Amino acid sequence: MSNDPPGFELPLRLFLGFRTLIDALHAELARQGHPEVRPMHGFVMQAIGMRGTTAVELGRTLGVSKQAAGKTVETLERLGYVERARDPHDTRRKIVRLTPRGLDALTRSARIFEELRAGWAAKLGEERLRALEADLRAVTPQDVFRLDVPGWFG
């Protein structure tokens, strides 16, 4: 039909939706004392999680090389969001853990995401939003963490 949206609107809207949320998150995060956190860092810290991880493991989780993961960890370390310590059980390994500051950023992010989702729910209605989430779940891969975010665009 002639008044269908052009085919490229759907992917663009998905991206804009993503960007809208991420931009709002980081604007609020900056206001709450974390102005240096970049979107990338949020994903990486989320992937590091409470239990810590290693560069190799992190690379696997994110779908990038261990060297790339290592570089990102270095940046995060410089910013004070993570710290590295040798694993006493395997002195080759270095465990990457969130610092209190990293943890703070992560818990604030979680809260802000909930608020942003609530904002959408207020606009769309909780039911429509749940439907949207369910539909997206149905057409996207299960493993939410293999985003391959970094560099997939090049």
Add this chain to the structure above:
Amino acid sequence: MSNDPPGFELPLRLFLGFRTLIDALHAELARQGHPEVRPMHGFVMQAIGMRGTTAVELGRTLGVSKQAAGKTVETLERLGYVERARDPHDTRRKIVRLTPRGLDALTRSARIFEELRAGWAAKLGEERLRALEADLRAVTPQDVFRLDVPGWFG
């Protein structure tokens, strides 16, 4: 409630949805004779459009510096998707136009996007998909082209 999805699932699903479509597009595009086109290039060509543009204007549209826009145009030119010609009315300007090959990539992209959308419609139902699109439209900015795609992630 305790079994709500974590707040970060929504943005991630949006991104995964986007990536799923874009990856499928480029896999198919590669199969149809455009293996060198990167996601970025599709956006840029879309933004160049049928009427052509200039580096400065393109930069404004995409939300990047004119130099960055110029570099991308250079790449696209090297790949044979666009060509540049001096504007006879203002010899400072260089008009960037799609070549036949660029146009071919763009029209194929449009058709492939329609097919991908049809695939989603088959999974979700046309009505649910329309609802999803309508909801996304309601929570995202109107101007679909100020994506600021490039580099917003860093």
Add this chain to the structure above:
DNA sequence: ACACGATAGACAACCTGGTTCACTATTTAG
């Protein structure tokens, strides 16, 4: 017991795509 393969991390060289600064050429406005 030990040699050897697998693994973790680090370093270097390189690519892409972004940034800012500086500069030239041209157009436009006063």
Add this chain to the structure above:
DNA sequence: CTAAATAGTGAACCAGGTTGTCTATCGTGT
């Protein structure tokens, strides 16, 4: 006719990605 604005380009730099190479350590099989 001069001065400001604009288009394009080049250089230096940055982030984050890649591959290849190297070292240290671990774990296994003979």
